[in-house]
Amino acid sequence: MDKILIIGASGQIGSDLTIALREIFGNENVFATDIKQPPQDVLESGPFQILDVMNENALNDFVVKNKITQIYHLAAVLSGNAEKLPSKAWEINMKSLLSILNLAKEVGVKKIFWPSSIAVFGNTTPKIRTPQLTYTEPNTVYGISKLAGERWCEYYYNKYNIDVRSIRYPGLISYKTEAGGGTTDYAVEIFYEAIKFHKYECFLKEDTVLPMMFMPDAIEGTIKLMEADSNKLTIRSSYNMAAISFSPKEIAEEIKKHINDFTITYNPDFRQNIAESWPQSIDDSVARKDWDWQHKYSLPDMVQIMLNEISKKLGKNY
Numbered sequence: 001m002d003k004i005l006i007i008g009a010s011g012q013i014g015s016d017l018t019i020a021l022r023e024i025f026g027n028e029n030v031f032a033t034d035i036k037q038p039p040q041d042v043l044e045s046g047p048f049q050i051l052d053v054m055n056e057n058a059l060n061d062f063v064v065k066n067k068i069t070q071i072y073h074l075a076a077v078l079s080g081n082a083e084k085l086p087s088k089a090w091e092i093n094m095k096s097l098l099s100i101l102n103l104a105k106e107v108g109v110k111k112i113f114w115p116s117s118i119a120v121f122g123n124t125t126p127k128i129r130t131p132q133l134t135y136t137e138p139n140t141v142y143g144i145s146k147l148a149g150e151r152w153c154e155y156y157y158n159k160y161n162i163d164v165r166s167i168r169y170p171g172l173i174s175y176k177t178e179a180g181g182g183t184t185d186y187a188v189e190i191f192y193e194a195i196k197f198h199k200y201e202c203f204l205k206e207d208t209v210l211p212m213m214f215m216p217d218a219i220e221g222t223i224k225l226m227e228a229d230s231n232k233l234t235i236r237s238s239y240n241m242a243a244i245s246f247s248p249k250e251i252a253e254e255i256k257k258h259i260n261d262f263t264i265t266y267n268p269d270f271r272q273n274i275a276e277s278w279p280q281s282i283d284d285s286v287a288r289k290d291w292d293w294q295h296k297y298s299l300p301d302m303v304q305i306m307l308n309e310i311s312k313k314l315g316k317n318y
């Protein structure tokens with residue numbers, strides 16, 4: 001039986017992924033860890049321990065003691081926050097990945113999942129249906145760290161046969177745990193403000209189109225990639241994976257269909273430049289072919305579910 005370690009289990013992806021993996025592998029076989037407390041369901045449904053991924057000895061001990069066979073390393077400093085603390089972000093994003101890859105090599109962890117991002121692309125990348133293989137000249141610290149990470153993942157696969165798998169996530173939208181410090185976070189914040197105040201001030205311009213995905217699609221895709229036959233995987237850096245694309249204006253119009261008096265204003269900050277360097281849509285045909293990836297949720301589906309779930313969470317009708 002696989003023993004799975006989730007690093008970053010209290011974060012936006014981790015809090016949903018932990019529950020989904022526990023349903024498949026059994027609660028006691030999925031070990032959630034983070035430097036902060038997780039949501040209640042993660043805490044109550046299986047093992048949780050405070051663990052700092054930057055503490056290599058503690059990480060090694062944990063993996064050996066619990067006979068871990070798979071690691072999902074989800075801890076990272078996202079694009080907006082990384083611009084404020086470049087050296088720290090580089091250290092956290094890179095050192096943690098390298099120590100996990102080395103650990104896998106030394107103690108024989110079977111599989112590793114590490115998230116990359118559309119942030120690996122930059123101003124020279126084609127913006128529409130960005131191909132799997134294309135120019136990757138990121139101009140953010142986060143993007144540079146994700147691109148370097150992709151190269152390390154492929155290197156460890158080729159050189160040491162470490163079975164690392166990775167996805168270039170677009171902006172992820174979920175109702176359970178809020179994202180922190182990213183450029184696509186507006187598409188989560190907007191729901192909280194719409195329900196609470198019927199208005200939102202967006203930090204991106206109205207026509208800034210970005211690739212996005214509803215969290216249930218991201219979780220399903222991630223597990224599908226990790227369960228895929230290794231021989232079918234042709235990409236060992238990171239797979240493009242896409243679902244929907246929209247601008248702040250388009251999501252606001254969709255919200256207005258449910259909250260008639262909702263208004264949005266625009267006050268772009270430093271994240272506008274980051275967003276403008278990223279693609280508007282992604283060609284994920286390689287993922288669709290190699291491991292049968294397909295998304296389910298459209299923008300209207302997602303908006304409906306987000307409004308319902310966040311209004312339940314806030315105890316406030318919209």
Ligand code: AKB
Binds near residue numbers: 078116117171182184
């Ligand atoms: C961010 O905005 O930094 C992240 C990402 C696209 O990787 N959501």
